[in-house]
Amino acid sequence: MRINFRTSPNPKNLLLYCLLLLGAALNAQAVISGRITFPDGVTPFEGVSVSMTGSSNDVTVTDANGQYSFSAAPGGSYAIRPLVTANHLNGVTTFDIVQVFRHLSGQELLDSPYKRIAADADDSYSITAQDTLVMGQLILGIITTFPGIESCRFIPASHVFPDPANPFPYPTSITVNNLSGNQTNADFIGVKVGDINYTAITVGGALGEPSNFNRIMGKALLDDNSNCAHDPSETPLADWMVVASGPAGEFVTNTKIDGSYSIPLPEGDYTVALIRPNGLWSVCTPPQFVQVGLADTITVPLSGQVNKLCPRMEVDLSTSLLRRCFPNYYSLQYCNKGTIPVENAYVELDLDPFLALQSSSVPWSTQSGNTYTFPVGNVDPGQCGAI
Ligand SMILES: [Ca+2]
Ligand SMILES: [Ca+2]
Ligand SMILES: [Ca+2]
Numbered sequence: 518m519r520i521n522f523r524t525s526p527n528p529k530n531l532l533l534y535c536l537l538l539l540g541a542a543l544n545a546q547a548v549i550s551g552r553i554t555f556p557d558g559v560t561p562f563e564g565v566s567v568s569m570t571g572s573s574n575d576v577t578v579t580d581a582n583g584q585y586s587f588s589a590a591p592g593g594s595y596a597i598r599p600l601v602t603a604n605h606l607n608g609v610t611t612f613d614i615v616q617v618f619r620h621l622s623g624q625e626l627l628d629s630p631y632k633r634i635a636a637d638a639d640d641s642y643s644i645t646a647q648d649t650l651v652m653g654q655l656i657l658g659i660i661t662t663f664p665g666i667e668s669c670r671f672i673p674a675s676h677v678f679p680d681p682a683n684p685f686p687y688p689t690s691i692t693v694n695n696l697s698g699n700q701t702n703a704d705f706i707g708v709k710v711g712d713i714n715y716t717a718i719t720v721g722g723a724l725g726e727p728s729n730f731n732r733i734m735g736k737a738l739l740d741d742n743s744n745c746a747h748d749p750s751e752t753p754l755a756d757w758m759v760v761a762s763g764p765a766g767e768f769v770t771n772t773k774i775d776g777s778y779s780i781p782l783p784e785g786d787y788t789v790a791l792i793r794p795n796g797l798w799s800v801c802t803p804p805q806f807v808q809v810g811l812a813d814t815i816t817v818p819l820s821g822q823v824n825k826l827c828p829r830m831e832v833d834l835s836t837s838l839l840r841r842c843f844p845n846y847y848s849l850q851y852c853n854k855g856t857i858p859v860e861n862a863y864v865e866l867d868l869d870p871f872l873a874l875q876s877s878s879v880p881w882s883t884q885s886g887n888t889y890t891f892p893v894g895n896v897d898p899g900q901c902g903a904i
Pocket of ligand 2: 608609610613711712713714715716717
């Protein structure tokens with residue numbers, strides 16, 4: 518702030534001068550800025566929406582170098598989070614699917630936590646056959662977006678993965694508490710969902726229109742003590758569907774292994790409902806009505822209960838394109854969607870006569886013709902595994 522002061526000093530003008538200086542001091546702003554790049558630390562993400570929420574709210578977009586910047590009042594606390602929801606197909610090919618298959622079959626493990634995050638195409642916080650399935654559906658045009666709505670994932674560059682082989686869950690925002698001066702290193706590493714080998718184009722408008730930042734988020738927990746409210750140490754409900762419906766449309770996501778969910782959506786009024794996976798469960802939280810404004814984050818806690826005590830095993834089988842006379846990979850996922858553990862479970866695989874089984878990550882116990890039995894042991898409620 519520049520103050521021009523030309524009149525000769527007199528008490529009235531001095532008071533005005535002091536008040537102007539005081540005003541300038543109160544308005545002093547600090548900068549929170551950073552850069553978003555691929556894991557190489559070089560290739561920028563241009564056109565990413567970045568939100569600042571907390572003591573004040575703001576939204577900006579990264580420039581051609583992947584840079585963004587906010588001005589914020591010192592002393593405040595802020596959360597910075599990038600978001601891209603467009604162009605899901607960007608960088609996703611059958612080559613990426615093959616890499617996930619090789620990882621699942623143990624042939625060649627994905628060698629970076631960022632590749633593993635990119636491989637989690639269905640946003641379940643785990644890498645399973647389901648991820649290859651949705652990648653294939655996207656390439657074939659059966660679906661146009663990955664589940665979970667976001668097409669890129671952003672992890673604070675300073676984050677150290679405690680176990681790089683299992684990077685889930687991972688932070689998606691940078692928190693600044695009691696801002697004391699310019700903070701210019703709020704950098705993020707970006708990956709494109711489903712793009713394991715980093716071939717997505719991230720500049721020149723390839724990431725699509727800047728995303729909307731309003732969101733509904735929360736957790737779904739098993740209501741162990743039957744009060745239909747969240748209590749400490751209650752069990753997360755993983756892979757339950759959450760639906761937000763309103764005049765702008767219906768927005769659907771699935772909860773992750775820690776029970777959390779997040780739905781970016783346009784401003785408006787919504788009804789948020791938790792959907793039980795099957796009749797063995799019940800939902801005790803009634804549909805919640807919420808109003809979502811610009812840059813709002815609305816938290817809606819959800820609770821489910823046990824309806825009937827029964828195990829329920831489900832199996833999914835998927836593969837990429839099969840080539841005759843070449844090795845092909847099948848991935849088999851099993852889950853217990855029931856309410857009690859199942860003991861000594863096994864999966865029976867009945868292969869087409871044109872296929873011969875060469876090897877598997879879980880050894881089969883018996884074979885009868887082209888039918889193979891894979892013992893998978895005890896499976897807890899909500900637990901899944903892959904072969
Ligand atoms: Ca997944
Ligand atoms: Ca790729
Ligand atoms: Ca409870």
